[in-house]
Amino acid sequence: EGQLLESGGGLAQPGSSLRLSCTASGFAFSSYAMSWFRQAPGKGLEWVSLVIGNGGNTFYADSVKGRFTVSRDNSKNTFFLQMNGLRAEDTAVYYCAKDQKGRIVGPFDIWGQGTMVVVS
Amino acid sequence: DIQMTQSPSSLSAALGDRVTFTCRASQTIRTNLDWFQQKSGKAPKLLIYAASTLQSGVPSRFSGSGSGTNFTLTISSLQPEDFATYYCQQSYGTPITFGQGTRLEI
Numbered sequence: 001e002g003q004l005l006e007s008g009g010g011l012a013q014p015g016s017s018l019r020l021s022c023t024a025s026g027f028a029f030s031s032y033a034m035s036w037f038r039q040a041p042g043k044g045l046e047w048v049s050l051v052i053g054n055g056g057n058t059f060y061a062d063s064v065k066g067r068f069t070v071s072r073d074n075s076k077n078t079f080f081l082q083m084n085g086l087r088a089e090d091t092a093v094y095y096c097a098k099d100q101k102g103r104i105v106g107p108f109d110i111w112g113q114g115t116m117v118v119v120s
Numbered sequence: 121d122i123q124m125t126q127s128p129s130s131l132s133a134a135l136g137d138r139v140t141f142t143c144r145a146s147q148t149i150r151t152n153l154d155w156f157q158q159k160s161g162k163a164p165k166l167l168i169y170a171a172s173t174l175q176s177g178v179p180s181r182f183s184g185s186g187s188g189t190n191f192t193l194t195i196s197s198l199q200p201e202d203f204a205t206y207y208c209q210q211s212y213g214t215p216i217t218f219g220q221g222t223r224l225e226i
Contacts, residue, residue, distance in 0.1 A: 106211030
């Protein structure tokens with residue numbers, strides 16, 4: 001069964017940048033779209049961004065468009081979320097997740113453990 | 121954007137109870153609806169996809185139904201490990217959207 005492991009979270013000042021990474025194992029990484037989600041403290045789940053298998057197409061939530069960039073390196077089974085212009089409202093646990101069926105929008109069958117980002 | 125609305129926002133139940141959660145989409149999403157369970161401090165877990173297909177490894181006491189705009193998740197007999205928050209998510213298109221969640225309490 002596949003696994004995902006996020007890294008790169010931490011404390012950031014408003015206006016600064018962070019880069020999250022998600023490393024995959026146990027499945028054919030390049031064959032699947034990958035997504036980032038986030039969950040603010042005590043709140044529900046929010047989709048952030050996705051990148052298709054070959055990295056050719058990317059999609060973003062309006063709340064992060066123009067500030068965040070998603071990318072992937074299939075040679076390293078890793079995908080990334082570059083977060084620029086961070087705001088207090090970006091404070092959340094960030095999860096990466098794998099699309100199960102190749103439809104890019106779900107279902108998402110494998111999730112990472114999450115990495116906390118605090119903007120303060 | 122497709123808005124997803126779950127009801128109730130919280131639900132109290134006892135071991136062995138049958139419980140049903142409701143999720144409504146603001147427009148038709150056919151059967152492109154997935155259900156997740158999330159326990160405190162943990163990542164979401166996929167339970168049901170395509171409205172009614174049980175994810176591999178998920179106990180058969182979980183079931184889903186619906187199409188179009190109205191969907192339900194049912195747990196036939198509550199077990200201790202089922203107390204968690206449940207989210208629906210539309211997998212019809214971007215932006216991907218979730219309901220606000222239903223918290224299931226003892």
